[in-house]
Amino acid sequence: MTTEELITALEHAWNAGDGEAWAANFAEDVDFVDVVGRIQRGRATIARESQKIFDTIYRGSTLKIRQLSSRPLGGGIDLVHTETVLSIPAGHLAGEQRGVQTQLIRDGRVVAFHNTIRGDIATFTGHDADLAARSPQEWDS
Structure with a gap:
């Protein structure tokens, strides 16, 4: 399965x-870091935990995935970055959530996955204009 086919299947x-x-x-x-930072290991765990959210907080949601970049790392492994838009129809999370994912793909399957919510830098920095203007590498200076 190509990366494009994998993204479509997901x-x-x-x-x-x-x-x-x-x-x-x-x-x-697989090692899967979900959006709240829990490390889930193994396909069976992914199936079980995903079904829980499909049946509850993300019931009826729709996900759009777009590949941002891909590059081979060697050994048949590709590093792939994607971005997502998750539309949630109801509940306390109703609305749109955006995310960025880092995936390692080998033989048409994801072997490692890290999901991050994309947020607003001003909110993250507590509306500190000076800090928000800095690049992450400058935050501790």
């Missing part, structure tokens, strides 16, 4: 609310 599985189909895109021994 998007379709999410939009179907199907935890097993979502997890089928991951290696059996």
